[in-house]
Amino acid sequence: MKIAVVGTGYVGLVSGSCFSEFGFNVTCVDKDPVKIQKINQGEIPIYEPGLAELISRNVNAGRLHFSTDLGPAVANADAVFISVGTPARRGNGHADLSFVYGAAEELAVHLKKYTVIITKSTVPVGTGRKVAEIVARVNPTAHFDMVSNPEFLREGAAISDFMRPDRVVVGAETDAARDAMRALYRPLFLIETPILFTNLETSELIKYASNAFLAVKISYINQMADLCEAVGADVHDVAKGMGLDKRIGNKFLHPGPGYGGSCFPKDTLALFKTAETYNTDVSIVSAVIDFNYDRKAKMADRVITAMGGSVIGTSIAILGLAFKPETDDMRDSPAIDIVTTLISAGAKLRVYDPKAMEEAKPLLPHGITFCKSATDCLNGVGAAVVVTEWNEFRALTPSQFAKEMVGNVLVDLRNVYEPSAMRDAGFHYVSIGRQ
Numbered sequence: 001m002k003i004a005v006v007g008t009g010y011v012g013l014v015s016g017s018c019f020s021e022f023g024f025n026v027t028c029v030d031k032d033p034v035k036i037q038k039i040n041q042g043e044i045p046i047y048e049p050g051l052a053e054l055i056s057r058n059v060n061a062g063r064l065h066f067s068t069d070l071g072p073a074v075a076n077a078d079a080v081f082i083s084v085g086t087p088a089r090r091g092n093g094h095a096d097l098s099f100v101y102g103a104a105e106e107l108a109v110h111l112k113k114y115t116v117i118i119t120k121s122t123v124p125v126g127t128g129r130k131v132a133e134i135v136a137r138v139n140p141t142a143h144f145d146m147v148s149n150p151e152f153l154r155e156g157a158a159i160s161d162f163m164r165p166d167r168v169v170v171g172a173e174t175d176a177a178r179d180a181m182r183a184l185y186r187p188l189f190l191i192e193t194p195i196l197f198t199n200l201e202t203s204e205l206i207k208y209a210s211n212a213f214l215a216v217k218i219s220y221i222n223q224m225a226d227l228c229e230a231v232g233a234d235v236h237d238v239a240k241g242m243g244l245d246k247r248i249g250n251k252f253l254h255p256g257p258g259y260g261g262s263c264f265p266k267d268t269l270a271l272f273k274t275a276e277t278y279n280t281d282v283s284i285v286s287a288v289i290d291f292n293y294d295r296k297a298k299m300a301d302r303v304i305t306a307m308g309g310s311v312i313g314t315s316i317a318i319l320g321l322a323f324k325p326e327t328d329d330m331r332d333s334p335a336i337d338i339v340t341t342l343i344s345a346g347a348k349l350r351v352y353d354p355k356a357m358e359e360a361k362p363l364l365p366h367g368i369t370f371c372k373s374a375t376d377c378l379n380g381v382g383a384a385v386v387v388t389e390w391n392e393f394r395a396l397t398p399s400q401f402a403k404e405m406v407g408n409v410l411v412d413l414r415n416v417y418e419p420s421a422m423r424d425a426g427f428h429y430v431s432i433g434r435q
């Protein structure tokens with residue numbers, strides 16, 4: 001089978017490369033010529049562990065191609081994945097589907113034979129049927145089936161998530177479409193990955209329901225962390241005690257500065273908007289959206305409080321900018337709120353992230369010092385804030401902090417250090433949900 005992937009961003013690039021690793025002939029198309037030129041020169045536009053090697057292996061094997069030319073890629077394909085962005089629409093929070101509908105219009109004219117068109121982008125309920133209507137209107141003779149196949153990969157572990165997923169969800173409504181999807185995912189079927197077939201609407205909703213549930217779980221433990229601080233409990237022990245219950249599970253019970261990233265913020269909003277459109281109650285989700293928004297905004301206050309109420313003129317190190325480790329993705333990262341608020345409060349910031357510095361620069365206010373390393377970042381500061389739990393920050397010892405810093409305030413928003421070790425070393429150590 002031949003595959004075309006329309007949209008070579010995070011999801012398109014990873015899934016296209018993984019399908020080529022399965023042995024399929026894949027062409028990833030993007031309308032950004034600079035991106036495609038860079039990839040064709042061996043430069044990978046995102047940081048994702050293992051991706052560069054995967055791409056180079058499959059390009060060299062002649063199975064993976066990158067192009068700006070949609071026509072031949074679609075005309076030759078048996079399956080066309082749409083993996084363009086679906087950001088929140090400015091002002092109202094609905095998913096912006098203009099890229100999805102634009103891609104549908106563009107690809108429709110090139111369909112030459114029976115083709116399965118698959119939305120891999122996260123799209124609200126009803127989008128698949130609208131894409132099918134667009135394709136049929138633009139190309140009334142097109143012979144195609146519409147499929148929804150949401151992607152569940154996590155940045156930072158994207159390749160293993162794609163190659164060994166917990167499940168594959170497929171919304172398909174004809175035998176031909178289901179057969180095509182079985183063929184595409186045969187390597188996963190062979191390792192007994194559950195493949196769930198549903199209708200289009202159910203598949204589309206599973207993705208949002210899953211992401212919103214995870215956002216609820218994160219926010220729940222963050223609220224418990226606040227309560228732990230108030231009552232003198234330890235949130236890690238609370239999370240452990242909860243997580244040992246198999247009905248709850250121990251994943252996504254790590255307290256922190258609030259969720260960010262390219263999915264949870266926009267997907268919770270879009271789910272809320274869908275429910276509003278259909279006049280149903282998802283008040284749990286809307287409470288989480290509001291709570292998380294406030295939480296990210298309030299994290300800088302912890303730093304200001306730890307500094308005794310003012311950070312005017314204080315030099316502060318920010319360790320970590322990406323929304324989580326092992327990615328350079330800065331979309332909706334809590335670091336943006338923290339840095340922006342601390343700068344407005346008069347702090348002088350030194351920042352460092354192992355991978356996200358270039359992505360961060362256009363998103364952060366002026367006047368920040370971008371540093372070469374964690375120790376460079378800590379040099380001469382009065383306070384340090386851990387925002388992203390990269391391993392290289394975990395490895396920093398109390399004496400390394402003490403050697404570089406002039407002050408002794410350490411705000412650890414990811415609970416990566418042992419409180420007693422930091423306190424014994426003379427730090428005023430503030431973490432989340434524990435004493």
Ligand SMILES: NC(=O)c1ccc[n+]([C@@H]2O[C@H](COP(=O)([O-])OP(=O)(O)OC[C@H]3O[C@@H](n4cnc5c(N)ncnc54)[C@H](O)[C@@H]3O)[C@@H](O)[C@H]2O)c1
Pocket residue numbers: 006007008009010011012029030031032035083084085086099102103106120121122123151152153154155262263
């Ligand atoms: N990033 C993740 O971790 C993740 C995980 C699961 C699902 N998703 C979903 O997958 C979708 C894509 O997300 P992403 O992070 O890969 O987005 P992205 O912004 O990184 O990439 C989208 C790409 O699509 C390209 N594009 C837009 N319109 C096009 C067109 N008409 N033809 C060709 N290319 C076009 C853009 O130039 C861009 O390179 C979103 O719906 C997202 O919610 C993302």
